[in-house]
Amino acid sequence: MDRNDYLLAIKTRMPEKRYIHTIGVMETAISLAEQYGEDVKSAEVAAILHDIAKYADEEWMNQVVKENGLDARLIGWGSEILHGPVGAWIAQTEFNITNENILNAIRFHTTGRANMSKLEKIIYIADMIEPNRKFNQVDELRKIANVDLDEAMKACICHTISFLVHTEQAIFPVSIECYNDVISKNA
Ligand SMILES: Nc1ncnc2c1ncn2[C@@H]1O[C@H](COP(=O)(O)OP(=O)(O)O)[C@@H](O)[C@H]1O
Numbered sequence: 001m002d003r004n005d006y007l008l009a010i011k012t013r014m015p016e017k018r019y020i021h022t023i024g025v026m027e028t029a030i031s032l033a034e035q036y037g038e039d040v041k042s043a044e045v046a047a048i049l050h051d052i053a054k055y056a057d058e059e060w061m062n063q064v065v066k067e068n069g070l071d072a073r074l075i076g077w078g079s080e081i082l083h084g085p086v087g088a089w090i091a092q093t094e095f096n097i098t099n100e101n102i103l104n105a106i107r108f109h110t111t112g113r114a115n116m117s118k119l120e121k122i123i124y125i126a127d128m129i130e131p132n133r134k135f136n137q138v139d140e141l142r143k144i145a146n147v148d149l150d151e152a153m154k155a156c157i158c159h160t161i162s163f164l165v166h167t168e169q170a171i172f173p174v175s176i177e178c179y180n181d182v183i184s185k186n187a
Helices: 003-011 016-036 040-049 058-067 079-093 100-107 118-129 138-147 149-166 173-186
Strands: none
Touching: 003 016, 003 040, 016 040, 016 118, 040 079, 040 100, 040 118, 058 079, 079 100, 100 118, 118 138, 118 149, 138 149, 149 173
16 A cells, blocks of 8 residues: 555544644654654654544444453553554554554554654654644744654653643553653653
């Protein structure tokens, strides 16, 4: 499948706004891949498929987790946490993606994790800073991503953790592992 096949396949599964977001993630991920020496094709495919499960039924996603041996800690979390891991499962089973690095970039695009690969960082960051994103500090994150991928990952996970704390939301522990990992490496 080439870019247009993937784009056609995801377009039917999401509203227009999410599709536009996906194009933004794709363009940002490609540009970060070029800048930081990552495989551009892998970045393109992971970016296009990253939100493939965003609008999947939550009950169905919980079932996919249980029946296919996905991380048991996912059970009971909402679709915001489920759509990454279930998206990776769809990419593998439906789109025949076998590249584990691409699958992990989809799997961990919302939460991050400890010891992320360059591609995983690129997709995580691209998802946060793509041109359609609008929140305080997004320009600051874009500036950091222009000069240092690891610093950008640190700033992005700090922003997410801080946002979740300030809005009194539960934090899926894999993001805490990501935060601890990034902080210790940058100490
Ligand atoms: N560890 C976490 N625990 C709970 N919520 C989280 C965690 N990490 C991210 N989120 C939230 O999940 C939501 C979806 O994130 P994300 O997948 O990056 O966005 P999108 O699907 O819109 O591209 C965001 O509101 C984010 O703050």
